[in-house]
Amino acid sequence: MDIAIFLCCFALLLFLFMRQPVFVAILGATAIYFLFHTELNSAFMVQRVIAGTQSIPLLAIPFFVCAGVFMNYTGVTKRIIDFCEALIGNVIGGIGHVTVLVATIMGGLSGSNLADAAMEAKMLVPEMRKRGFSNEFASVLVATAAIITPLIPPGIAMIIYGSIANVSIGKLFVAGIGPGLLLCVTLMILVAVISYKRGYTNKHPVDTSFKRVVKTFKGAFLPLCLPIVIIGGIRIGAFTPTEAGSVAIVYSLLLGIIYREMSFKNIMQGLKETVLTSASIMLIVGAASAFAWILTRERVPQYLTGLFIHHLNSGVLFLICVNLFLIFIGMFIESTAAMIILVPLLTPIAAHFGIDEIQFAMVVIFNFSIGVLSPPMGTLMFVTCSITKCPMLNFIKEAVPFYLLLVFCLILLTFVPVFTTGLVNLVY
Structure with a gap:
């Protein structure tokens, strides 16, 4: 490796x-x-960027993004919130549990954690404040619950990982159910404990x-x-x-027809949102693909492999370090690019x-999901706080028990394979 690669990483x-x-x-x-490498034609960089986006599995990204956007225009979110509230609306911390359940269910519909966080911050945080929850707790809960989205199929992160690592995306979809x-x-247990200590109970019982x-x-x-x-x-x-992405689009359009809540204007707006969201993702994918080619050319993977093998003599130590x-x-770099x-x-x-390739995939995706929530550059934190007007410092203080919970779940996923591979072995 020469000085160019070090300057390249420093510049990044x-x-x-x-x-x-x-x-x-x-x-x-x-x-x-x-x-630095004048022997390389600059046009080759452009070719690498374009080639990075020309992958058939990556076509699923705009498809599932479009399906998720259309779902938001069909009144699906309101129906799912009503169903979740009817199930557990009266238990201690009821609306908090509803938030977690909605995030779990909507994760299987939208595939985008930022979209889910924005939606829940607009719809559920005001309702939680009305029922006595602090704005900080409500904001942290929404942001943390949105981490479930990339885990529950069809998460965009699984599509990207599968296309990069040549792992079955279908198996990743199934594997994500366990961690999700x-x-x-565990989030519902934490909500119940905190709600009990702080007295977050419904003043006006809901119909369950x-x-x-x-x-x-x-x-x-x-x-x-x-998802089924x-x-x-x-x-x-x-x-x-x-x-499956195109099937999801057709399915969401059928729901719009059945519920009679999607107009032609909604379809056009949804397509516009899909283009903007997909373009932002694919720009990162293309740029990161060119950067990954540089790392491969400089034999960085081989160097790191030799380094790990020489200094670590077990998979357990490797997983801890990873x-x-x-x-x-994940605290500093956008998860798609880092992946x-x-x-x-x-x-x-x-x-x-x-290490099983499915288990390792889930560990990597879960790690980057934690990074998206963490300061100083956690995008989930910024999106949620910008909508709920929660001060960043208050958010971080309130999030401490949630970070501990996420670390606990990460340890389970890392060292108890049944959570990641159990369903895959059963289905496949």
């Missing part, structure tokens, strides 16, 4: 700390490398009768079937993960230590 970190857009920071660092439900259950449960379930039934349709269709071979490293990186750059470096080492 410098641009990120200067708060430049992620794709600009990565492209800038890549351009510096090509300036684990985080859902069997009649209302049945009524709200009827309204939420069709949206709840979407996607995973079931992939498993029986009816369609590929990429084609967890610490990825959480730290594209680091996954090709880490997966060969994990394979050397005999």
Whole structure:
């Protein structure tokens, strides 16, 4: 490795700390490398950026983004909130539990944690404040619950990981259910404990009768079937993960027709949002792909593999180091870009230590999900606080027990494989 790669990495970190857009920071660092290596034609950098986006599995990203946007225009969110409230609206911390359940269910519909956090911050935080919850607690709960989204299928992170590491996206979809439900259950336990200590109870009881449960379930039934349709269709071979995205779009349009809540104006607005969201993701994917090519050319993966093998003699030590490293990186670098750059470096080492590829995928995705919530550059934190007007310092103080909970879940996913591979072994 020569000095160019070190200057390239230094420039990347410098641009990120200067708060430049992620794709600009990565492209800038890549351009510096090509300036040092004059034997490389600059047009090749452009070719690498374009080639990085020309992957069939990545087509699933705009498909699922579009399906999630359309879902928000069909009144699905309100129906799911009503159903969740009818189930557990009267327990201690009821609306807090509803928030976690909605995030779990909507995670299987939208695939975008930022979109879910923004939606729940607008719809559920005001309701939590009305029922006595502090603004800080409500904001942290919404942001933390949104971490479930990339874990529950069809998470965008799984599509990106599978396309990079050549791992079955269908298996990743199934594997994500375990970590998603684990985080859902542990979050609800934490909400119950904090609500009990602080007296977060409903002053005005909600209707949780069997009649209302049945009524709200009827309204939420069709949206709840979407993850089942996607995973079931992939498993029986009816369609590929990429084609599942187009199936999700058709399904969301059918819901719009059935519920009569989606107009032509909504469709056009949804398509506009899809283009903007997908473009921002694909710009990062293309830029990170060019940067990853530089790392491969400089044999950085081989160097790191030799370093780990020489200094670490067990998979357990490797996993501990990876967890610490990825959480730290996730605090500063956007998760999509970090995944594209680091996954090709880490997966060969994990394979050397005999770590299951599905388990390692879930550990990596969960690590980056924690990073998205963590200061100083956690995008989930910024999105939620900007909507709820929660001061950042208050958010961080309130989030301490939630960070501890996330670390506990990460330890379980890292060292208890059944949470990540149990369902995959059962289904496949």
